Amino acid sequence: MVQAARDFEVSWPVANTAAAAAAAAAAALPKDTPSVTHLGIDETRHGKARFRLVEAPDGGEIWEVVADRWDVGQVDLVGGAGLLGQVEGRTAASVSAWIGAQARQWRAGVQVVAIDMCTVFKAAVRDSLPHVSTWWPQILAAITTGVTNTASEGINRAIKTDAFIFTRIYANPL
Structure with missing residues (x-):
């Protein structure tokens, strides 16, 4: 633990807290x-x-x-x-x-x-x-619409939502 703290240039308590959190997260994952x-x-x-x-x-x-x-x-x-x-x-x-x-x-x-x-x-x-x-959702959006990059963000979200039937409206309004 001391070496990890030195490598990341943090104090021992910070490194120990991070290691404990990582261990708890790993334990929560399915086998x-x-x-x-x-x-x-x-x-x-x-x-x-x-x-x-x-x-x-x-x-x-x-x-x-x-x-x-x-x-x-x-x-x-x-x-x-x-x-x-x-x-x-x-x-x-x-x-x-x-x-x-x-x-x-x-x-x-x-x-x-x-x-x-x-x-x-x-x-x-x-x-x-x-x-x-x-x-590649971005390529599909470009092929479908002819629009690329920033202009296609709303279109990309609509295509992804349509394809996978999920959305986060609160975070990504069209």
């Missing part, structure tokens, strides 16, 4: 990931990245990432299971590792993966779930 047919993958940014100076293989010094500023969440889009998992780092390797840690039967049950236009997620899905179709 096995619930089966899904429609998987959603998206990133969330929090805080800033943390680095430390370490010795490089050539004897010099390089910066090593201690804490990434990105987390990637995996969610059940239609079954009601909600958040299935979360991994640190917005890399194909981290997403592929989470998918690979799931049971073979779970991976075989996934039919569709919805991602944003992020090649990292596309690579992870292509490598880990080659049998699924990848769905």
Whole structure:
């Protein structure tokens, strides 16, 4: 715990409280990931990245990432299971590792993966779930309407709501 506090440059009580909260959250997760047919993958940014100076293989010094500023969440889009998992780092390797840690039967049950236009997620899905179709709501909205980027936000929400029969009207009014 002391080393974690040093790495993140926080006091021991702060590190201990964070570790206790993480342990409680992990205990609340089901032992096995619930089966899904429609998987959603998206990133969330929090805080800033943390680095430390370490010795490089050539004897010099390089910066090593201690804490990434990105987390990637995996969610059940239609079954009601909600958040299935979360991994640190917005890399194909981290997403592929989470998918690979799931049971073979779970991976075989996934039919569709919805991602944003992020090649990292596309690579992870292509490598880990080659049998699924990848769905990009933004591209569908652009094809359907001919409108892209900021102008299509309301249209994207309407298409997602129509496709998955859910909405958060209070948070995303059209």
